[in-house]
Amino acid sequence: MTMKxxxxxxxxALLLGGATTAQAQIAIGHLADxxxxxxxxxxxYGQGVADTFxxxxxxxxxxxKQLNVDTNDYGYQVPRAIALYKKWSGGDKVSAIMGWGTxxxxxxxxxxxxxxxxxxxxxxxxxxxDPEGASGKAKPAPYNFFYGPSYSDSMRAMLTWAAxxxxxxxxxxxxxxxxxxxxxxxxxxxxxxxxxxxxELGFEVLPPLVFALTPGDYSAQCLSLKxxxxxxxxLGNTAASNISVLKACKTAGVDVQFMGNxxxxxxxxxxxxxxxxxxxxxxxxxxxxxGGNAAGMKTVMEISKMSDPTxxxxxxxxxxxxxxxxxxxxxxxxxxxxxxxxxxxxVAKGFYQKKNWVPSGMDGVCNPSTxxxxxxxxxxxxxxxxxxxAGATDGDLNDLMAKGTIKLEKVKTVELPRKPEWFGW
Amino acid sequence: xxxxxxxxxxxxxxxxxxxxxxxxxxxxxxxxxxxxxxxAPQVLSGYWLSILIQIGIxxxxxxxxxxxVGFTGQISIGHAAFFLFGAFTSAYISNTLPIPVFFAxxxxxxxxxxxGLIFGVPAAxxxxxxxxxxxxxxxxxxxxxxxxxxxxSGGSVPASANPFSIFGYTFRGDRQYFYVVLAYLLVSYLxxxxxxxxxxxxxxxxxxxxxxxAEIMGINLTKYRTxxxxxxxxxxxxxxxxxAHYQLVVSNxxxxxxxxxxxxxxxxxxxxxxxxxxxxxxxxxxxxxxSMQWISEGLKGSAIDKAxxxxxxxxxxxxxxxxxxxxxxxxxEPDGLAHRWRxxxxxxxxxPFSH
Numbered sequence: 041m042t043m044k045x046x047x048x049x050x051x052x053a054l055l056l057g058g059a060t061t062a063q064a065q066i067a068i069g070h071l072a073d074x075x076x077x078x079x080x081x082x083x084x085y086g087q088g089v090a091d092t093f094x095x096x097x098x099x100x101x102x103x104x105k106q107l108n109v110d111t112n113d114y115g116y117q118v119p120r121a122i123a124l125y126k127k128w129s130g131g132d133k134v135s136a137i138m139g140w141g142t143x144x145x146x147x148x149x150x151x152x153x154x155x156x157x158x159x160x161x162x163x164x165x166x167x168x169x170d171p172e173g174a175s176g177k178a179k180p181a182p183y184n185f186f187y188g189p190s191y192s193d194s195m196r197a198m199l200t201w202a203a204x205x206x207x208x209x210x211x212x213x214x215x216x217x218x219x220x221x222x223x224x225x226x227x228x229x230x231x232x233x234x235x236x237x238x239x240e241l242g243f244e245v246l247p248p249l250v251f252a253l254t255p256g257d258y259s260a261q262c263l264s265l266k267x268x269x270x271x272x273x274x275l276g277n278t279a280a281s282n283i284s285v286l287k288a289c290k291t292a293g294v295d296v297q298f299m300g301n302x303x304x305x306x307x308x309x310x311x312x313x314x315x316x317x318x319x320x321x322x323x324x325x326x327x328x329x330x331g332g333n334a335a336g337m338k339t340v341m342e343i344s345k346m347s348d349p350t351x352x353x354x355x356x357x358x359x360x361x362x363x364x365x366x367x368x369x370x371x372x373x374x375x376x377x378x379x380x381x382x383x384x385x386x387v388a389k390g391f392y393q394k395k396n397w398v399p400s401g402m403d404g405v406c407n408p409s410t411x412x413x414x415x416x417x418x419x420x421x422x423x424x425x426x427x428x429x430a431g432a433t434d435g436d437l438n439d440l441m442a443k444g445t446i447k448l449e450k451v452k453t454v455e456l457p458r459k460p461e462w463f464g465w
Numbered sequence: 466x467x468x469x470x471x472x473x474x475x476x477x478x479x480x481x482x483x484x485x486x487x488x489x490x491x492x493x494x495x496x497x498x499x500x501x502x503x504x505a506p507q508v509l510s511g512y513w514l515s516i517l518i519q520i521g522i523x524x525x526x527x528x529x530x531x532x533x534v535g536f537t538g539q540i541s542i543g544h545a546a547f548f549l550f551g552a553f554t555s556a557y558i559s560n561t562l563p564i565p566v567f568f569a570x571x572x573x574x575x576x577x578x579x580x581g582l583i584f585g586v587p588a589a590x591x592x593x594x595x596x597x598x599x600x601x602x603x604x605x606x607x608x609x610x611x612x613x614x615x616x617x618s619g620g621s622v623p624a625s626a627n628p629f630s631i632f633g634y635t636f637r638g639d640r641q642y643f644y645v646v647l648a649y650l651l652v653s654y655l656x657x658x659x660x661x662x663x664x665x666x667x668x669x670x671x672x673x674x675x676x677x678x679a680e681i682m683g684i685n686l687t688k689y690r691t692x693x694x695x696x697x698x699x700x701x702x703x704x705x706x707x708x709a710h711y712q713l714v715v716s717n718x719x720x721x722x723x724x725x726x727x728x729x730x731x732x733x734x735x736x737x738x739x740x741x742x743x744x745x746x747x748x749x750x751x752x753x754x755x756s757m758q759w760i761s762e763g764l765k766g767s768a769i770d771k772a773x774x775x776x777x778x779x780x781x782x783x784x785x786x787x788x789x790x791x792x793x794x795x796x797x798e799p800d801g802l803a804h805r806w807r808x809x810x811x812x813x814x815x816x817p818f819s820h
Contacts, residue, residue, distance in 0.1 A: 118623050118716035123515065130511045130639070147623040147714040223612055224621050 065108040066101075066373060066382045068093065069128040069137040071144065076116025077253035078226075080280035081303045081358045082140060085162055086111070088355070088362025089138050091346040096370050098346070103377035110134070116253075118144045129155045135382040136160065136369055142226035145184065152183040157384040158391070160185045160369050162362075164302065165229040166192035166465050169416040175464030181416070183388055187365040187409060188325035189422045189456075191301060192233035192465060195274065197422035197454035198299040198321060199234060202272045203241040205297070216269055217243040220261065220285065221276025222253045227301070233465050234274060246270055253277050255284045262289040265296055275300045275320075279309035283317070290316035297321065306356040310446045311433045318429040321451060323422050325361045326405050329448055330354055331441070334404025339363075354437040357448075364406035367399035415463070420456040425449060483662040502647065506640040514639045516751060521646035522707045524747040525653045527731040528740065529700025532657065534729070535738035536666070537693040538673030539588060540596055543604035544701055545724035549717060550607055551577040551702030552709035553618045556626035559710075566710055567631040570649075573706035574699045580607075581698020585691040604722055611717040623716035626709040642711055649707055653700060658740055660696075669693055673738075730787075734794050736801025745802040750787075757786050 070093075072086030073079050093109045101107055110128070114120040121144035128134040129151065137152075139145045139161035145168060152159050161168065164186050166178070173180035189197070199217070206215040217238040221227025235245045246268050251258045262285065265273060273296045275282040282304045289296065300322035307329070310317045328334045340363050344355055372390030376382045379389075396408040409418035428447040433440055440446045456462070476482045486492035505517055526548050533539050555573035559566045584603040591599055611618040618624055629636040629645050636642050660666045668689050671679035680686050709715045727750060735746020761782055798805060 117719040118714065119712060119719045122712050122714055126515060126639070127512065143621070143623055143716060143718065147625075147716060150625065151713075225623075228621055 065106050066377070067128075067132060067134040068107055068109045068369075069124065069134045070109050070111040071114050071121055071124060071138065071140045072111055073116045073140050074113040076114070077222075077224075077281075078116050078141065078278045078303070080309075081278045081306065082116070082162070084306075084308075084356050084359040085140075085362040086113075087347060088343075088359040089366045091343050092363050092366035092370070094346040095343045096366075102370060102373045102382070105377065105382075107373075114140070114144070116141055116144075118147050122147065125151060129157060133157065133384065135373060135376070135384055136387050138366065138369065139163065142229055143224065146225060149179060149181045149184055153180065155384070156183060156388070158183045158185060158369075158372075158388045160187070160365050162186070162303075162365075163226065163229075164188055164190045164194075165225070166190040166233065166417075166463075167229065170464035171416050172414060173464075174414065175460070177464040183384065185368075185388075185391055185411060185416060185418075187368055187406070187418055188302060188361060189323060189419055190417060191230040192462070193417070193420060193456055194302055194323040194422055195230040195234040196237050196456055196462065197323065197424060198274070199237050199241055199243070199272075200454050200456075201321065201424055201452050202297065202299065203243070206271070211271075214242060214244045215271040216246055217272045217274070218246040218265065218268065218270045219248040219274050219276065220251060221248075221274075222281075223250055224253060227253075227276030230274075230276070230301075233462070243272070249273075251277065251281065251285060253281050255280050257288065258285045259288045259292060261285060262292040262294050265289065266292060266294045270296050272297050272299060274298075275304045277301070278303045279306055280312075283309050283313040286313050286316040286320065302361075303358070305427060306358055307354065307437060307441065307446060307448070308356050310427045310429060311437055311440060313429075314433045315429050317427050320427050321424055322427070324357060324425045324448065325407070326357065326364060327407055327423070328360075328405060329357055330360065332405075336398075336402035336405035339401040340405060352438065354441065360405060364399065364402060367402055367406070368409065371397075371399050415458075417458070417463070420458055422454045422456065424451045424454065426451045485658055485662075499647075499651065503644075506643045511639060514643060516755060518639060518643055518646050518711060520744075520748045520751045521643075521650045522704050522711065523728075523731065523751060524744045525650060525707070526701045526704035527728055527735070527743045527747045528653055528657055529697040529704070530728050531732045531735075531737065531740070531743045532660075532669070532700070533693050533697040534732050535736075535743075536661065536673060537669045537690065538676075539690060539693060540593075540729075541588075541600040541603075541694075541697065542597055542722060542725045542729065543584070543600040543602075543607070544697070544728040545720040545722070546604045546607035547577055547581055547698045547701035548705040548708070548724075548728075549611065549715070549720040550580055550698075551705030552626075552715045553611060553624060553705075554702065555706030556624050556709045556715050557617055559627045560625070565631065566627055566629045570703060570706040570710070574703035577702025577705070578695045578699035581701070582691055582695040585694025585698075588694050589687040589690040601722070604725060608717060608721065618715070618717065621717075623714045626713050626715055628713060629710045639711075646707055646711070649703065653703065654740060654744070657700075661740070665689070665692070670738075727787075730791050733791065734798075734801055736803030739801060739803035741806075742801050742803025745806065749802060753787055753790060757782060 070089055073082030074086060090111055093107050097106050112124050114124060125148055134157060137157060137159045139159040142163035142165045145159060145161040145163040148159060161184060168181045168184040169190055170178045171180060171182040219231050219234055238245050249261045249264055251261050275285060275298055282300060298320045300320050302323050302325055305320050305322040340360055343363055345351055372387050373382050375390035375393050376386035380386050391411040392413060395410045398406045398408050407419055411418055425448045428449050431445050433445060506514060530544050533541055551573045554576045555569045558564055558572055559569040587599045588596055612621055629642060636645060668684045671684055672686060672689055676686060731746040731750045732743060734749050736742030
């Protein structure tokens with residue numbers, strides 16, 4: 041009996057193994073966080089990547105070749121990411137990796153350069169934007185790419201807005217700024233840049249407050265905010281953990297303007313946090329959110345149907361950002377396949393071919409981006425939005441958004457100068 | 466006496482009593498097995514090789530824990546922190562000092578042993594639940610140290626480690642590193658097997674069996690309990706250092722209390738107080754999540770997947786299974802795999818006259 045089931049398992053494994061190598065394909069590694077500390081935003085992002093590649097395969101693949109995407113949940117743990125990378129870099133090398141977290145992407149940077157495998161990460165740490173290490177502030181990261189403004193640039197944009205906001209409100213004295221987040225590479229990435237600019241803009245910088253990446257009771261942090269008299273607080277963690285802070289601070293009656301990281305706020309978070317999320321400022325990476333009025337939104341809806349044939353599921357901002365990221369890679373793969381084959385080196389070159397480009401079919405959704413051999417900051421434009429909550433947030437997210445109970449309201453577009461002293465950190 | 470063991474105990478010398486291999490056959494089989502494993506990098510795929518390397522590395526740490534749990538009767542749920550300490554130490558030594566990785570690994574073991582001795586001091590006086598809490602403290606103190614000591618561990622940013630090198634020759638890739646791990650595994654297992662045949666080893670066992678009797682017989686409890694902690698930390702440090710130069714990146718993630726519990730699981734599943742059992746238990750614990758991965762991949766898109774709407778949650782099956790299997794082992798196989806292995810051997814030896 042056991043022997044029989046054993047042979048069955050083995051033959052199944054052989055069958056699965058055989059099926060994937062049947063035809064010429066382009067291999068892609070996909071690191072997703074479905075179960076770890078950032079799974080709240082990792083799940084829609086990972087789904088977006090998976091759906092996009094499934095859609096690309098359905099529509100003929102890349103230059104006639106199907107994409108063989110190896111999606112793995114690594115639980116936001118560096119050792120698991122390294123183990124997967126070993127699998128993807130040894131033997132049959134993958135053409136590219138869709139990465140995720142800051143800690144694992146920064147750990148892989150050296151290997152990626154050595155093995156010449158581009159990594160389009162979900163981490164927007166500024167340290168990944170310097171391909172040659174010319175800034176002197178980061179190690180060279182020639183094979184790291186990401187779509188959207190870096191964490192540091194988002195932070196700079198929000199601080200620019202905050203300084204104007206303080207003036208507009210006509211409040212006396214110096215505004216106080218505080219950085220909040222876990223002691224982890226991801227929330228820490230823009231800390232130094234933010235605190236430096238805040239000082240320059242005339243903020244008083246308070247000592248940073250630490251709270252974990254997982255949801256929890258953060259009343260103590262809120263009381264610290266209150267007693268220190270902070271005016272502007274940056275939330276560096278992902279949405280689920282930030283909600284805990286928003287709710288605790290609402291209860292504690294803290295009057296602070298919160299500013300979230302790109303991963304720090306979304307429609308699901310706004311629904312869960314309810315009125316506690318009202319007024320949070322955060323950057324949006326795409327020109328529109330789900331259902332927005334843009335030509336490219338039709339493509340996004342098509343892609344979404346890959347995992348939701350009914351078309352009824354509401355996709356948060358991270359899903360759309362994932363579609364953009366994956367489609368930029370697809371076009372780079374296209375170029376590589378036509379110019380000597382989809383090797384990692386060619387794929388990286390594929391990113392450099394156009395200026396201010398948007399993947400085809402995504403007009404009005406993805407923001408135009410430019411990558412060059414010397415600068416991987418794809419964009420310096422940061423669109424700041426404010427979450428508006430009007431009333432109870434029970435019920436279906438589609439309805440809530442349609443009725444305007446939850447609204448993402450555009451506040452300001454900050455066009456940052458491409459300053460050399462802001463490069464790489 | 467050459468190839469068969471006579472029924473009954475006819476051992477008349479101490480040497481015969483403490484021999485590792487009771488027959489020439491068993492010794493030859495062990496040597497042949499090791500030689501066979503040496504060909505693994507030539508035949509196995511990268512995936513299986515990485516699993517073998519993981520088994521080799523974790524088996525050394527589990528062996529250290531078995532000295533503490535299985536042979537001395539103490540307990541530690543902070544073993545992963547010592548493992549990580551060894552990893553960071555070896556990376557730090559080989560990065561900042563002009564010491565090649567070859568020497569950095571044993572040095573990391575020694576430094577970790579010293580740290581283990583410090584945390585072992587309360588252990589000399591504590592037992593049972595109190596000791597659990599004391600070692601839990603070690604786990605958290607060390608992890609907190611790693612996340613703050615930027616100079617040592619890089620703080621929250623993962624530290625990088627150099628590849629293994631000896632006399633200017635660098636080992637690159639799993640196929641070469643496999644031999645490094647195999648060598649360390651063999652030496653560690655031989656060392657501990659021998660330790661258990663010495664006066665010190667028997668003192669540890671005496672403390673485990675009844676500490677009061679042991680003390681009356683003149684065994685220094687404080688010394689041996691602390692020593693046992695130091696030894697456990699030493700092997701954890703060696704193992705961590707091997708891990709660091711295998712991964713080439715050391716991060717303080719994934720080595721929390723859950724990993725410490727996994728080390729305990731390796732010892733319990735393998736068999737407390739059994740050296741070969743430790744290796745079996747480690748192999749079991751390393752292979753378990755992998756086999757769950759195969760099952761969950763097989764289930765993907767199947768009727769069961771759809772009926773339970775598992776989707777992405779399928780990975781959680783893995784975590785559940787590990788917990789269930791540990792409970793099952795404690796209930797049905799408390800002596801571990803080593804005991805089961807002995808039974809299988811006896812069955813075949815006596816076949817077909819087992820009754």
